Amino acid sequence: MSNSTTHSTGPTDQQAVTPEAAVAAPVTGGPSGLRRILRMLVADKLALLSALFLVIVILCAILGPLFLAEMASDTNLRARNAPPFELERGFAYILGGDALGRPLLARIVMAARNTMLIAAGAVAGSMLIGSTLGLIAGYAGRWTGEVIMRLADVIMSFPSLLLAVIVLYMLAPSIGNLVLVLAITRIPIYLRTTRAEVLEVRKRMFVQAATVMGASRRRIIFRHILPVILPTLLTIATLDFAFVMLAESALSFLGIGIQAPEITWGLMVSQGRAYLTNAWWLAFWPGLAIILTTMSLNLLSSWMRVALNPTQRWRLEIGGKKND
Amino acid sequence: MTDHLLEVRDLSVQFHTAQGIVRAVNGISWHLDRGETLAILGESGSGKSVSASAIMNLIDMPPGEITSGEILFEGRDLLKASDEERRRLNGKRISMIFQDPLGHLNPVYPVGWQIAETAMAHGRGKAEAYDRALALMERVGIPDARASMGKYPHQFSGGQRQRLMIAMALALKPDILIADEPTTALDVTVQAEVLSLLEELQEETGMGLLLITHDLGVVAEAADRAVVMEGGLVVETGTPRELYHNATHPYTRKLLAAAPGKGAMREPEDGPEAILEVRDLKKDYGGFEALKGVSFDMHAGETLAVVGESGSGKSTIARLVLRLEEASSGTARWKGEDLLTKSPRQMGKLRRQLQMVFQDPTQSLNPHMSVFQIISEAWVIHPDILPKARWPERVAELLDQVGLSPEHAKRYPHQFSGGQRQRIAIARALALEPDLIICDEAVSALDVSIQAQVIDLLGKLRDELGIAFLFIAHDLPVVRDFADRVLVMQRGEIVEQGSVRQIFEQPCAPYTQRLLAAGLDSDPDVQADRRAARLALAGN
Known part of the structure; x- marks a missing residue:
């Protein structure tokens, strides 16, 4: 009921109509690209904070190893399991020290690079391959689609960690191989989601309208179908980010993932597990880093879902007022 | 106290939305007596359904809020009754049927x-x-x-x-039946049957019938009294005959003037040779034959209407000719070349000559693209039509041509009303400078007054640009005003074809006669004659 009234047009067809139109029109005519995105980001405070946090994480990943490599690997037996929030050993020990007396803050910053490399690599890889195959499976003929789907079934029928264990046992455990294995095991999720959405979207009228205009398959897929399903894929990807980080730590824990002295947040959590009763901070801080990163990604992706959708965008453009 | 069965007094309902308060209805009053049929007539957004929702306690609160008024059922104010009490009334004493x-x-x-x-x-x-x-x-x-x-x-x-x-x-033998657009989704012949069923049942039970509709024909056919609503206000009340002949409010007059089926009929000229020749076109889905061998010709600049009820195969013709689906057999020659045997690449080139406007513009425009992108997509696909530098100029020109303004190009489809969206869809079709536009129920989702505007626009384009139209519709009055020739289809076959005058004045096939008799006219007197004719046909 409220729908029919807010979108009502009244009897005259000529006047600009919905309240959204009135609000959004001056903005769409206004500033271009980047400034507009920034303005929409500022409108959503949570998304803004998330974006800032992610920028910090990325800076850590890029710059951290340049400055902190030595500090993060120097053992200091007097600072073994040093408790957090004590400044007498220097600022590096503000989060405490690990079992070998290495400062946790420096190690977390150091570990950001490997963690991000593996998680981002695996998620981006599986999303790219999975959604491409999904688009093909959804849009191409029945045969191609069937073959691709059965392929996905094969991957899914293996427990993903078991598959990783087997592959990494045979290959040398390196970052590259880890990314490869994690990417492969996550492909079916994107593949199935994409295919299901494509099957629905391709029946929509505007896709048929494009066909009637003579649009090529490529144009229909990338211009008309992909933008509709992209928000779903991005949401899955952000959720998957956390899963991949934890899977990586599980593999590292089994000794077939990242090898010491290389570190990742997941590895730090599993190393700290043994000390949970007397030195909780060993596992807590890297765990917090994982949680904050995935949460930020999640908030940012839900912001992006609104910002990418022209019919929803006004919610951000009118200044972040919540709709009931 | 009141002696009406149901009375709505000074009812105001508003909805709180992100853009502020929307007043859905504003101080409306009407009443319904036992054994009476009251029609509430209005276009989308007029608030015609809101009072019914208030009676049935169907308004979500919040965001909805009833700010004033009372709803008296047998003298008791429903708005003061408890939810439990109202639940007992709903379904038992007052019940409702819906459009879908x-x-x-x-x-x-x-x-x-x-x-x-x-x-x-x-x-x-x-x-x-x-x-x-x-x-x-x-x-x-x-x-x-x-x-x-x-x-x-x-x-x-x-x-x-x-x-x-x-x-x-x-x-449960209710005292009041509320029917919200009960026949809008139905074919004309079925619509007539359902309306007469409602009428019979009312005579048997003596219930009050509240008929919410946008269709003047339904009012003329079934209502004892009608309330005309616009923008949340009751603008006029009266019997259908009074309203038809002596409407005082400008809105009622506009609505009546917009009702199709009154203009002069067009006479087809024996023009140039056929541009589209369809021969023995067939389509079956599994064992079901949707199209059983259809043949017809279309001439340049001609408007050919295809009418029929749902399932008659009229849209299938469009989909087969445009290769949205593959035909089972037959040919469709476009300027001598068979469209049905072209490769996808050859077809892609030919497509710019044949365009389509779909029924529901909300779905046929990509919500992620601005109007400029939607219209200029035609030139991205067919780059030889127009150099990129001229795109903004041409988009402005096209928007102007379909009655929109050039600054609309930056907006997105959801920022327009239904009628405006259909104009955008028409501009998109025109961007390719086609020789033939297929309109698949292109105006049936629109309000009457907007429908009239879009039809005017199509007529103007036909005269100015010489475009041929294949006009698929279930609505006979619209076809009568717009088409040159008519094909009548039933169950996958053409049962009759001829000029508009021939079809409307001397229909030969019994199905065409039934279809014409079932159509509803906004004039209650004409409608009374129709009803007699329908009964006579049913008697045979």
Whole structure:
């Protein structure tokens, strides 16, 4: 009921109509690209904070190893399991020290690079391959689609960690191989989601309208179908980010993932597990880093879902007022 | 106190939205007596359904809020009654049927059970409820009622589903039946049947019938009195005859003037040779023959209407000719070349000459693209039409041509009304400078007054640009005003074809005669004649 009234047009067809139109029109005519995105980001405070946090994480990943490599690997037996929030050993020990007396803050910053490399690599890889195959499976003929789907079934029928264990046992455990294995095991999720959405979207009228205009398959897929399903894929990807980080730590824990002295947040959590009763901070801080990163990604992706959708965008453009 | 069965006094309802308060209805008053049919007439957004929702306690609060007024049912104010009390009235004393019966029947239960459930929910025994359900299904004319009780909603046709909804609404012999656009989704012949069923049932039970509609024809056919609404206000009240002949409010007059089917009929000229020759076109889905060998010609600049009810195969013709689906057999020669045997690449080039405007512009425009992108996509696909530097200029020109303004180019489809969206879709079709535009029910989703504007626009384009139209419609009056020639289709076959005058003044095929008799006219006197003609046909 409220729908029919807010979108009502009244009897005259000529006047600009919905309240959204009135609000959004001056903005769409206004500033271009980047400034507009920034303005929409500022409108959503949570998304803004998330974006800032992610920028910090990325800076850590890029710059951290340049400055902190030595500090993060120097053992200091007097600072073994040093408790957090004590400044007498220097600022590096503000989060405490690990079992070998290495400062946790420096190690977390150091570990950001490997963690991000593996998680981002695996998620981006599986999303790219999975959604491409999904688009093909959804849009191409029945045969191609069937073959691709059965392929996905094969991957899914293996427990993903078991598959990783087997592959990494045979290959040398390196970052590259880890990314490869994690990417492969996550492909079916994107593949199935994409295919299901494509099957629905391709029946929509505007896709048929494009066909009637003579649009090529490529144009229909990338211009008309992909933008509709992209928000779903991005949401899955952000959720998957956390899963991949934890899977990586599980593999590292089994000794077939990242090898010491290389570190990742997941590895730090599993190393700290043994000390949970007397030195909780060993596992807590890297765990917090994982949680904050995935949460930020999640908030940012839900912001992006609104910002990418022209019919929803006004919610951000009118200044972040919540709709009931 | 009042002696009306139901009276709405000074009712105001508003909705709180992100953009502020929207006043859906503003101080409206009307009443309904026993045995009377009151029609509430209005276009989308006029607030015609809001008062019915308020009566049935269907308004979500918040965001909705009833700010003033009272709803008196047998003298008692429903708005002051408790929820429990109102639940007891709903279904038992006041019941309602909706536009889309499939959406309101539960797909996982047999229909007999669903009809009986209404009675059981109000404390009747199981056996009694089932007996009553059977009697009702027989009464509303479901064939083989006893066997049909065990069937599921999807096994019935649209008209039968609406009959089932009526049976369910009548299960407890209500005093008031509210029908919200009960026949809008139905074919004309079925619409006439459902309306006469409602009328018979009203005579039998003496209930008050509240008919909410946008269709002047339905008012002329069925209503005793009508209330005309616009923008949340009641602008005029009267009998259909008074309203038709002596409308005082400008809005009512505008509505009446917009009703199609009154203009001069066009005479087809024997023009140049055919641009599209369709021969023996067939399509079957599995064993079902949707199209059983259709042949016709189209000439340059001509408007050919294809009319028929749902399932007659009229849209299938468009989809086959445009290769959205593959034909089972037959040919469709476009300027001598058979469209049905072209490779996708060859077809892609030819497509710029044949364009299509779809029924629902909300769905046929990509919501992620701005109007500029939507229109200029034509030139991205066919780069030889126009150099990129001239795109903004041409988009502005096209928007102007379809009655929009050039600054609309930056907006997105959701920022427009239904009629404006259809104009955008037409501009998109024009961008390719086609020789033929296929309109598949292009105006049937629009309000009457906007429908008239879009038809005017299409007529203007036809005269200025010499474009041929293949106009697929179920609505005969629109076709009468717009087309040169008409094909009448039934069950995948052409039953009659000829000039508009021939079809409308001397229909030969019995199906065409029935279709014309079932159509509703906004003039109550004409409608009375139609009804007589329909009864005569039914008698044969």
